[in-house]
Amino acid sequence: MITQCERFGLPWWRRPRVVVALLLAVAAAVLARRSGGPIAAGNDYERYHRKVFRVARVVDGDTVDLAVEDGRRLHTRVRLWGVDTPEVAASDKGEMYYGPQASAFTKAALTGREVEVLLVKGKTRGLYGRLLAYLKVPGEQVTFNERLVETGHAYADWRVDHPYKERFRNVERRAMRAGQGLWAAVRPDQMPPWRRRAAQPPRASPIPSAPKDGRAPTTPFTRLASLSVDEPH
Secondary structure: OOOHHHHOOOOHHHOHHHHHHHHHHHHHHHHHHHHOOOOOHHHHHHHHOOOEEEEEEEEEOOEEEEOOOEOOEOOEEEEEOOEEOOOOOOOOOOOOOOHHHHHHHHHHHHOOOEEEEEOOOOOOEOOOOOEEEEEEOOOOOOOHHHHHHHOOOOEEOOOOOOOOHHHHHHHHHHHHHHOOHHHHOOOHHHOOHHHHHHHOOOOOOOOOOOOOOOOOOOOHHHHHHOOOOOOOO
Protein backbone atom coordinates (compact mmCIF):
# COMPACT_ATOMS: atom_id res chain seq x y z
CA MET A 1 0.00 0.00 0.00
CA ILE A 2 1.39 3.39 -0.95
CA THR A 3 0.99 6.09 1.70
CA GLN A 4 0.21 9.72 0.92
CA CYS A 5 3.74 10.68 2.00
CA GLU A 6 5.22 8.29 -0.55
CA ARG A 7 2.73 9.30 -3.24
CA PHE A 8 3.62 12.96 -2.97
CA GLY A 9 7.32 12.32 -2.42
CA LEU A 10 7.51 13.95 1.04
CA PRO A 11 10.95 13.93 2.71
CA TRP A 12 11.51 11.56 5.66
CA TRP A 13 11.21 14.26 8.34
CA ARG A 14 7.64 14.94 7.24
CA ARG A 15 6.61 11.30 7.54
CA PRO A 16 4.92 10.83 10.96
CA ARG A 17 5.78 7.16 11.46
CA VAL A 18 9.43 7.67 10.62
CA VAL A 19 9.70 10.67 12.92
CA VAL A 20 8.04 8.88 15.84
CA ALA A 21 10.27 5.83 15.45
CA LEU A 22 13.37 8.00 15.28
CA LEU A 23 12.40 9.97 18.40
CA LEU A 24 11.79 6.75 20.33
CA ALA A 25 15.17 5.38 19.30
CA VAL A 26 16.94 8.58 20.34
CA ALA A 27 15.13 8.64 23.70
CA ALA A 28 16.08 5.03 24.39
CA ALA A 29 19.72 5.72 23.56
CA VAL A 30 19.85 8.78 25.82
CA LEU A 31 18.21 6.89 28.71
CA ALA A 32 20.60 3.97 28.37
CA ARG A 33 23.57 6.31 28.36
CA ARG A 34 22.41 8.27 31.42
CA SER A 35 21.44 5.19 33.40
CA GLY A 36 24.46 3.14 32.50
CA GLY A 37 22.14 0.54 31.00
CA PRO A 38 20.02 -1.94 32.92
CA ILE A 39 22.05 -3.51 35.72
CA ALA A 40 21.06 -7.06 36.57
CA ALA A 41 22.32 -9.09 39.50
CA GLY A 42 23.85 -11.53 37.03
CA ASN A 43 26.55 -9.08 35.95
CA ASP A 44 27.19 -7.36 39.29
CA TYR A 45 30.24 -9.52 39.81
CA GLU A 46 31.85 -8.42 36.56
CA ARG A 47 30.87 -4.79 37.06
CA TYR A 48 31.93 -4.29 40.69
CA HIS A 49 34.12 -7.10 42.02
CA ARG A 50 37.72 -6.07 42.70
CA LYS A 51 36.96 -2.63 41.28
CA VAL A 52 37.80 0.58 43.12
CA PHE A 53 35.18 3.31 43.54
CA ARG A 54 34.86 6.50 45.57
CA VAL A 55 32.42 6.66 48.49
CA ALA A 56 30.09 9.52 47.61
CA ARG A 57 27.96 9.39 50.75
CA VAL A 58 27.64 7.48 54.00
CA VAL A 59 23.99 6.74 54.78
CA ASP A 60 24.63 5.17 58.19
CA GLY A 61 27.12 2.89 59.86
CA ASP A 62 26.66 -0.04 57.49
CA THR A 63 25.28 1.56 54.31
CA VAL A 64 27.13 3.74 51.80
CA ASP A 65 26.66 5.13 48.30
CA LEU A 66 29.41 4.61 45.74
CA ALA A 67 30.06 7.14 42.99
CA VAL A 68 29.09 4.79 40.18
CA GLU A 69 25.78 4.48 38.37
CA ASP A 70 23.50 1.54 39.10
CA GLY A 71 20.85 1.28 36.42
CA ARG A 72 18.86 4.51 36.58
CA ARG A 73 20.41 5.50 39.91
CA LEU A 74 23.29 7.94 39.97
CA HIS A 75 24.96 6.01 42.80
CA THR A 76 25.29 2.37 43.81
CA ARG A 77 23.98 1.75 47.31
CA VAL A 78 26.03 -0.80 49.25
CA ARG A 79 24.99 -2.71 52.35
CA LEU A 80 28.10 -3.85 54.20
CA TRP A 81 27.73 -7.60 54.34
CA GLY A 82 28.01 -9.63 57.53
CA VAL A 83 27.66 -6.73 59.98
CA ASP A 84 24.82 -4.78 61.55
CA THR A 85 25.39 -1.35 63.05
CA PRO A 86 22.85 0.21 65.44
CA GLU A 87 20.23 2.37 63.74
CA VAL A 88 20.34 6.17 63.67
CA ALA A 89 17.48 8.59 64.28
CA ALA A 90 16.76 8.97 60.56
CA SER A 91 15.87 5.30 60.17
CA ASP A 92 12.30 4.03 60.34
CA LYS A 93 13.26 2.00 63.44
CA GLY A 94 14.43 5.01 65.40
CA GLU A 95 17.76 5.64 67.03
CA MET A 96 19.46 2.77 68.85
CA TYR A 97 22.22 2.75 71.40
CA TYR A 98 25.57 3.62 69.78
CA GLY A 99 23.93 4.32 66.41
CA PRO A 100 25.25 7.90 66.08
CA GLN A 101 28.77 6.80 67.06
CA ALA A 102 28.75 3.99 64.48
CA SER A 103 27.51 6.32 61.76
CA ALA A 104 30.11 8.97 62.64
CA PHE A 105 32.86 6.33 62.60
CA THR A 106 31.96 5.20 59.08
CA LYS A 107 31.60 8.78 57.82
CA ALA A 108 35.03 9.74 59.15
CA ALA A 109 36.64 6.61 57.72
CA LEU A 110 35.02 6.36 54.28
CA THR A 111 33.50 9.63 53.06
CA GLY A 112 35.32 10.66 49.90
CA ARG A 113 37.70 7.70 50.13
CA GLU A 114 38.33 5.14 47.44
CA VAL A 115 37.43 1.57 48.38
CA GLU A 116 37.80 -1.81 46.74
CA VAL A 117 34.55 -3.76 46.38
CA LEU A 118 34.61 -7.48 47.14
CA LEU A 119 31.63 -9.60 46.14
CA VAL A 120 30.61 -13.24 46.25
CA LYS A 121 29.29 -14.75 43.04
CA GLY A 122 25.59 -15.47 43.16
CA LYS A 123 25.02 -13.39 46.31
CA THR A 124 25.40 -9.81 45.19
CA ARG A 125 22.04 -8.22 46.04
CA GLY A 126 19.97 -7.98 49.20
CA LEU A 127 16.24 -7.84 49.77
CA TYR A 128 16.01 -4.13 48.90
CA GLY A 129 18.23 -4.26 45.84
CA ARG A 130 21.33 -2.99 47.60
CA LEU A 131 24.71 -4.39 46.67
CA LEU A 132 25.97 -6.79 49.36
CA ALA A 133 29.69 -6.23 49.63
CA TYR A 134 32.82 -6.17 51.69
CA LEU A 135 34.67 -2.88 51.31
CA LYS A 136 38.41 -2.60 51.68
CA VAL A 137 40.37 0.62 51.95
CA PRO A 138 43.53 0.28 49.85
CA GLY A 139 46.49 -0.47 52.10
CA GLU A 140 44.38 -1.92 54.91
CA GLN A 141 44.92 -5.55 55.91
CA VAL A 142 41.25 -6.29 56.68
CA THR A 143 37.93 -5.22 55.25
CA PHE A 144 36.13 -2.22 56.68
CA ASN A 145 33.28 -4.59 57.60
CA GLU A 146 35.63 -6.41 59.94
CA ARG A 147 37.01 -3.14 61.28
CA LEU A 148 33.51 -2.14 62.38
CA VAL A 149 33.18 -5.34 64.39
CA GLU A 150 36.72 -5.12 65.75
CA THR A 151 36.20 -1.62 67.13
CA GLY A 152 32.79 -2.37 68.61
CA HIS A 153 30.84 -0.22 66.15
CA ALA A 154 28.87 -3.14 64.70
CA TYR A 155 27.46 -6.53 65.63
CA ALA A 156 28.63 -9.58 63.73
CA ASP A 157 25.49 -10.54 61.80
CA TRP A 158 25.13 -14.32 61.61
CA ARG A 159 21.54 -14.38 60.33
CA VAL A 160 22.74 -15.01 56.78
CA ASP A 161 25.59 -17.26 55.71
CA HIS A 162 28.55 -15.50 54.16
CA PRO A 163 32.26 -16.34 53.76
CA TYR A 164 33.43 -14.34 56.80
CA LYS A 165 30.65 -15.38 59.16
CA GLU A 166 32.77 -17.31 61.66
CA ARG A 167 35.69 -14.94 61.36
CA PHE A 168 33.50 -11.97 62.27
CA ARG A 169 32.04 -13.84 65.24
CA ASN A 170 35.54 -14.52 66.52
CA VAL A 171 36.52 -10.89 66.06
CA GLU A 172 33.39 -9.85 67.95
CA ARG A 173 34.27 -12.09 70.91
CA ARG A 174 37.59 -10.31 71.25
CA ALA A 175 35.87 -6.91 71.04
CA MET A 176 33.43 -7.99 73.77
CA ARG A 177 36.22 -9.14 76.08
CA ALA A 178 38.08 -5.88 75.56
CA GLY A 179 34.96 -3.73 76.05
CA GLN A 180 35.44 -2.07 72.68
CA GLY A 181 32.92 0.52 71.52
CA LEU A 182 29.33 -0.42 72.30
CA TRP A 183 30.44 -3.45 74.33
CA ALA A 184 31.63 -1.16 77.11
CA ALA A 185 28.10 -0.49 78.32
CA VAL A 186 25.39 -1.90 76.04
CA ARG A 187 22.46 -3.70 77.67
CA PRO A 188 20.47 -6.48 75.99
CA ASP A 189 17.39 -4.25 75.80
CA GLN A 190 19.42 -1.72 73.78
CA MET A 191 20.38 -4.23 71.10
CA PRO A 192 18.60 -4.85 67.79
CA PRO A 193 15.71 -7.30 68.26
CA TRP A 194 17.46 -10.17 66.45
CA ARG A 195 20.55 -9.79 68.61
CA ARG A 196 18.59 -9.21 71.80
CA ARG A 197 17.02 -12.65 71.48
CA ALA A 198 20.45 -14.23 71.04
CA ALA A 199 21.89 -12.40 74.06
CA GLN A 200 19.14 -13.30 76.51
CA PRO A 201 19.53 -16.54 78.50
CA PRO A 202 16.70 -19.12 78.41
CA ARG A 203 13.73 -18.22 80.62
CA ALA A 204 14.11 -21.35 82.72
CA SER A 205 17.72 -20.60 83.61
CA PRO A 206 18.20 -19.67 87.29
CA ILE A 207 19.84 -16.38 88.21
CA PRO A 208 23.53 -17.15 88.82
CA SER A 209 24.75 -16.58 92.35
CA ALA A 210 28.14 -15.20 93.25
CA PRO A 211 30.82 -17.93 93.09
CA LYS A 212 32.35 -19.00 96.40
CA ASP A 213 35.85 -18.34 95.11
CA GLY A 214 35.17 -14.62 95.19
CA ARG A 215 35.19 -14.05 91.45
CA ALA A 216 32.57 -11.76 89.95
CA PRO A 217 29.53 -13.50 88.43
CA THR A 218 29.58 -13.78 84.68
CA THR A 219 27.16 -12.10 82.27
CA PRO A 220 25.84 -13.42 78.94
CA PHE A 221 28.51 -11.29 77.23
CA THR A 222 31.48 -12.46 79.32
CA ARG A 223 30.37 -16.07 78.99
CA LEU A 224 30.27 -15.78 75.22
CA ALA A 225 33.53 -13.87 75.05
CA SER A 226 35.31 -16.45 77.23
CA LEU A 227 34.76 -19.21 74.67
CA SER A 228 37.83 -20.40 72.84
CA VAL A 229 38.63 -18.11 69.94
CA ASP A 230 40.30 -19.24 66.77
CA GLU A 231 42.61 -16.59 65.45
CA PRO A 232 41.56 -15.40 61.99
CA HIS A 233 43.78 -16.54 59.17
